[in-house]
Amino acid sequence: MKRVLQVMLALLLLVGAGAGVLVYLTEREPLQPGVPVADVPAQVARGKYLALAGNCVACHTVRGGAAYAGGREVRTPFGSIYASNLTPDAQTGIGAWSADDFWRALHHGKSKDGRLLYPAFPYPNYTLVTRADADALFAYLRTVTPVAQANRAHELRFPYDQPALLLGWRALYFKPGSYQPQLRQSDEWNRGAYLVQGLGHCNACHTARDPLGGSDLKRDLAGGMIPVLGWYAPALTSDANTGAGAWQPHEMMSLLKTGVSMRGAVYGPMSEVVYKSLQHLDDADLQAMVAYMKSLPADAAPAPPAEQLAKEDLERIMARGGKLYEKHCASCHAADGAGYPPAYPPLAGNRSLHMPTAANPIRLVLHGGYPPGTAGNPRPYGMPPFRSALSNEEVALVLTYVRKAWGNQGAVVAPFEVSRYEAVPLD
Numbered sequence: 001m002k003r004v005l006q007v008m009l010a011l012l013l014l015v016g017a018g019a020g021v022l023v024y025l026t027e028r029e030p031l032q033p034g035v036p037v038a039d040v041p042a043q044v045a046r047g048k049y050l051a052l053a054g055n056c057v058a059c060h061t062v063r064g065g066a067a068y069a070g071g072r073e074v075r076t077p078f079g080s081i082y083a084s085n086l087t088p089d090a091q092t093g094i095g096a097w098s099a100d101d102f103w104r105a106l107h108h109g110k111s112k113d114g115r116l117l118y119p120a121f122p123y124p125n126y127t128l129v130t131r132a133d134a135d136a137l138f139a140y141l142r143t144v145t146p147v148a149q150a151n152r153a154h155e156l157r158f159p160y161d162q163p164a165l166l167l168g169w170r171a172l173y174f175k176p177g178s179y180q181p182q183l184r185q186s187d188e189w190n191r192g193a194y195l196v197q198g199l200g201h202c203n204a205c206h207t208a209r210d211p212l213g214g215s216d217l218k219r220d221l222a223g224g225m226i227p228v229l230g231w232y233a234p235a236l237t238s239d240a241n242t243g244a245g246a247w248q249p250h251e252m253m254s255l256l257k258t259g260v261s262m263r264g265a266v267y268g269p270m271s272e273v274v275y276k277s278l279q280h281l282d283d284a285d286l287q288a289m290v291a292y293m294k295s296l297p298a299d300a301a302p303a304p305p306a307e308q309l310a311k312e313d314l315e316r317i318m319a320r321g322g323k324l325y326e327k328h329c330a331s332c333h334a335a336d337g338a339g340y341p342p343a344y345p346p347l348a349g350n351r352s353l354h355m356p357t358a359a360n361p362i363r364l365v366l367h368g369g370y371p372p373g374t375a376g377n378p379r380p381y382g383m384p385p386f387r388s389a390l391s392n393e394e395v396a397l398v399l400t401y402v403r404k405a406w407g408n409q410g411a412v413v414a415p416f417e418v419s420r421y422e423a424v425p426l427d
Contacts, residue, residue: 321401
């Protein structure tokens with residue numbers, strides 16, 4: 001069955017590639033000209049800030065390696081992509097590139113030599129970046145220490161290793177564009193939309209993807225599984241349970257700036273985003289992002305089907321789960337689930353427990369986790385691992401309890417769901 005699906009996907013991409021060839025052959029790439037700047041140091045400083053906003057260093061730096069020298073593996077359902085060297089080394093980096101080359105990569109998803117880039121590099125978002133901001137980013141990257149480190153070849157399965165299929169993908173999912181301010185919205189709202197949709201590329205994680213890796217923009221920022229990594233990125237819309245609808249702006253600001261808030265804390269891949277990117281942004285930009293996210297309507301996805309579980313069975317599960325909670329969890333999260341925030345987040349009303357999948361809480365209970373150490377929260381409290389203390393059945397019981405206690409509306413967790421995440425999680 002899996003083989004049949006792969007063949008069907010490949011055929012779909014080939015059909016798209018046929019249309020993509022026509023687009024590619026006729027596609028015009030109007031070169032939006034750069035504007036010379038008088039204050040180059042200010043442009044470089046601006047570029048450094050924008051690199052933080054885009055979290056460029058996270059993907060383009062191997063842990064323990066030289067900044068921006070590339071080589072970090074980006075796991076996808078189709079194989080592994082390795083981030084490129086962005087240092088100004090002339091042979092292996094972008095030292096021989098021009099500002100026009102760099103803008104073309106961001107805006108059109110094409111390398112200096114015309115080669116199509118894989119969308120693990122989020123050019124579907126970066127196409128919204130202005131030419132002035134692209135030039136500032138390039139000016140900053142020209143100042144980082146050059147590193148002679150050859151780019152590593154991608155390791156993709158057939159047929160996804162065929163570059164021609166990118167024509168099909170682009171025909172289906174990509175159109176170069178630019179951010180168009182909404183005249184009925186405030187300057188703050190437009191700034192937030194520009195950062196969230198463009199440089200911040202938030203929908204790369206917070207929007208569900210289809211089998212071909214395209215984002216479901218009909219449910220933009222409504223949450224979704226991060227492929228391969230197995231974390232669920234929550235909705236950024238105003239849904240009261242799974243999104244940010246119940247959060248106050250100052251609570252969202254705290255979460256983005258410090259990694260913790262009175263309603264919850266970041267974990268998993270989002271910890272790195274806060275640590276390497278968001279904590280360094282100006283409060284005005286964070287406020288703009290919050291203003292934009294607070295304006296997003298609640299997702300109109302259909303409600304999940306009702307659980308087929310007898311009342312007495314659910315009562316039995318809740319009783320057993322409640323005893324486990326009292327023994328292992330109540331000392332930090334309180335008997336009533338109110339927690340002791342921001343050190344120990346509340347579980348009552350916690351959106352992580354309302355999500356359509358229990359992947360995140362399962363991983364946290366099994367393997368533990370910490371929010372990032374930030375300037376606003378330099379010594380974060382963490383969640384200890386319970387993998388050796390609880391069986392899969394017990395993890396399922398306690399998580400079912402917290403997903404249904406105190407008015408929470410999460411679904412029952414089964415032991416087989418827990419077993420999926422027994423191995424140490426990928427990062």
